[in-house]
Amino acid sequence: MSKKTSATHIDRRGFVKIVITFLGTIMGVVIGLPGISYFISPALKAEKKDDWIPAGELESYPLGTPTLFNFTQTKMNGWERSSQSYGVYVLREDEKKITAFSNVCTHLSCRVSWKEDEKAYLCPCHDAAFDIQGEVIHGPPPHPLDEYQTKIEDGTLYIHLQEG
Amino acid sequence: MENAFKWLDERLGLNEIYAEVLDRQVPKVNWWFTLGSASLFLAIMQGVTGIFLTIYYVPSPDHAYDSINYIMNGVQFGWLIRGIHHWGASLLVVTVFIHLLRVFFYGAYKYPREFTWVTGVVLFLLTLGMGFTGYLLPWNQRSFWATMVGTEIAGTAPGVGGFILRVLRGGTDLSAVTLARFFSMHIWILPAVAMLTVGTHLYLVIRLGISHIPGEDE
Numbered sequence: 001m002s003k004k005t006s007a008t009h010i011d012r013r014g015f016v017k018i019v020i021t022f023l024g025t026i027m028g029v030v031i032g033l034p035g036i037s038y039f040i041s042p043a044l045k046a047e048k049k050d051d052w053i054p055a056g057e058l059e060s061y062p063l064g065t066p067t068l069f070n071f072t073q074t075k076m077n078g079w080e081r082s083s084q085s086y087g088v089y090v091l092r093e094d095e096k097k098i099t100a101f102s103n104v105c106t107h108l109s110c111r112v113s114w115k116e117d118e119k120a121y122l123c124p125c126h127d128a129a130f131d132i133q134g135e136v137i138h139g140p141p142p143h144p145l146d147e148y149q150t151k152i153e154d155g156t157l158y159i160h161l162q163e164g
Numbered sequence: 165m166e167n168a169f170k171w172l173d174e175r176l177g178l179n180e181i182y183a184e185v186l187d188r189q190v191p192k193v194n195w196w197f198t199l200g201s202a203s204l205f206l207a208i209m210q211g212v213t214g215i216f217l218t219i220y221y222v223p224s225p226d227h228a229y230d231s232i233n234y235i236m237n238g239v240q241f242g243w244l245i246r247g248i249h250h251w252g253a254s255l256l257v258v259t260v261f262i263h264l265l266r267v268f269f270y271g272a273y274k275y276p277r278e279f280t281w282v283t284g285v286v287l288f289l290l291t292l293g294m295g296f297t298g299y300l301l302p303w304n305q306r307s308f309w310a311t312m313v314g315t316e317i318a319g320t321a322p323g324v325g326g327f328i329l330r331v332l333r334g335g336t337d338l339s340a341v342t343l344a345r346f347f348s349m350h351i352w353i354l355p356a357v358a359m360l361t362v363g364t365h366l367y368l369v370i371r372l373g374i375s376h377i378p379g380e381d382e
């Protein structure tokens with residue numbers, strides 16, 4: 001071993017430690033950061049949906065009674081194609097005024113159903129009720145039922161599905 | 165910080181471990197002696213990237229291929245993680261084998277290191293086993309037929325061949341059962357055995373020290 005020649009002299013061990021720390025950090029970052037991104041990337045994909053769903057002839061919906069229309073949409077979750085079903089209550093009050101409510105309870109996403117004799121949408125999960133305009137009558141839901149935009153073209157009703 | 169370390173060191177003996185493991189006396193050696201450490205490093209990389217792959221990979225015939233496709237095309241840096249695991253596997257086999265050759269040609273397997281050699285041979289076989297079981301997992305044409313051939317070869321062993329083939333495949337056919345058990349071997353059984361064996365191997369290397377390069381008269 002040669003004697004220390006100056007204050008900045010580093011010995012073999014010191015050098016090896018520095019090189020290992022340096023290379024180790026680089027490798028850690030090169031694998032670590034992509035690793036994090038690899039893990040969270042499915043969460044970052046904002047899935048956008050913007051579709052007009054045909055919901056049949058307007059005339060087929062009775063006046064004054066909410067009527068359920070069901071449709072399904074397929075989508076890819078990773079490597080799996082799965083279909084998701086949607087329920088829309090269409091309320092036709094007169095020729096002009098049409099409202100389309102989502103049947104998803106605004107509390108914790110159970111499905112509500114219209115009970116004609118009680119004139120209310122009832123949610124089975126935590127005993128909530130919404131009136132015919134979607135307003136909360138009682139129960140835990142924090143706000144009224146969600147509404148879909150609608151349009152009518154050539155006598156066909158369309159529902160605007162927007163997500164993400 | 166310094167005090168916290170002192171406190172821990174007094175109880176855990178960290179400095180002693182460091183001195184025993186990394187500040188060992190070694191003879192003057194050459195680059196061939198780095199291959200064991202290189203094998204260890206590559207094996208750890210395989211472990212890390214392999215764990216990452218299991219986040220998305222599904223060992224079932226109806227999803228294996230698609231899940232790998234998703235890793236390659238649907239996930240950020242999936243190509244990198246899988247690429248490292250894919251190429252690292254071959255590199256590990258090569259590195260371990262050259263390490264074995266170095267030990268052989270330097271006569272480093274001799275007394276008192278015979279058992280180190282034996283654990284090394286086990287590690288080499290485990291490395292090949294990891295390669296064999298991992299190759300089936302993508303469930304593409306190549307991996308399917310490679311495993312068909314590999315298990316058929318095992319089946320040609322006299323007497324017990326048919327039995328070995330059925331144990332490997334989990335039945336007579338190469339099926340969903342084969343895929344599931346290859347996966348289990350690949351991620352649980354072989355790595356667990358390999359970790360124990362590496363532990364023993366390194367314990368022996370540290371306990372016995374490294375052999376020197378043989379001189380001309382040896």
Ligand code: HEM
Nearest residue numbers: 197199200201203204264272280281284285287288374375
């Ligand atoms: C995953 C596989 C393996 C790992 C991680 C590994 C690791 C190591 C390490 C770090 C050393 C220290 C010296 C050096 O690097 O040359 C070593 C030495 C040794 N290895 Fe391995 N090894 C593996 C496979 C094998 C194989 C396949 C054999 C032989 C069949 C083997 C036989 C030995 C022997 C006999 C020594 C002592 C050499 C000496 O004292 O000069 N190892 N191993």
Ligand code: FES
Nearest residue numbers: 105107108123126
């Ligand atoms: S989910 Fe409907 S009341 Fe709780």
